[in-house]
Amino acid sequence: MTDVVRAWPLAGLATPANAITVSRIVLTPVLCSMILTDEALLGTSWAAFTVGLLMGFTDLIDGQVARATNSFSRSGAFLDPLADKVVILGVGFTLVSVNRVALVPMALIAIREIAISLYRVRFALRGVAIPARPLAKWKATVQGAALLLAVLPPLLNQQRIVDIAIWSAVAITLYTGAQYLIDGESAARTAP
16 A cells, blocks of 8 residues: 555545546547537537547546556546536537537536536535446446537438437436435435
8 A cells, every 4th residue: 555655645636547537628628629610510520529539538448547556546536527527518518509419408417417416515515425326327428429429420410310319318317317316315314
């Protein structure tokens, strides 16, 4: 354990895994500007798709890097879902602004993300943790995949596919939100 502390002197903040996670936050404005570049293409471009795919890849590997370097940290546990929300909401609302994604599904996703984050904070302040179920961990992947489809150039004239993908993301987002509410109430009843 002392080797880990020596290797990561900032108590888990400056770790390779956290650097990978933060790269998603840093790349979000880059991806959003790529989407806004050519409004006639409704936000689709191979460059945006490639950057989005790279960002999705970083979401997959940050946890693996944390395990490989034994550098799990509370900051990483906080940063990873924060990065997911920054990417999903930033890119999603940018796609709304170029009329590639409808406002209603993105608003539902945003309301759920904010509400559940506040809900979890409320319980955390009471010393009650509400762990994420496995499906909730896949939620960001489904959301990201839907947004990747929205920027994929071959789907420029395939709005129905994009709409189905976005509404599928909304469904899993709302379903996992309901799971958090149920788990929170159950945790509150059993907490000392």
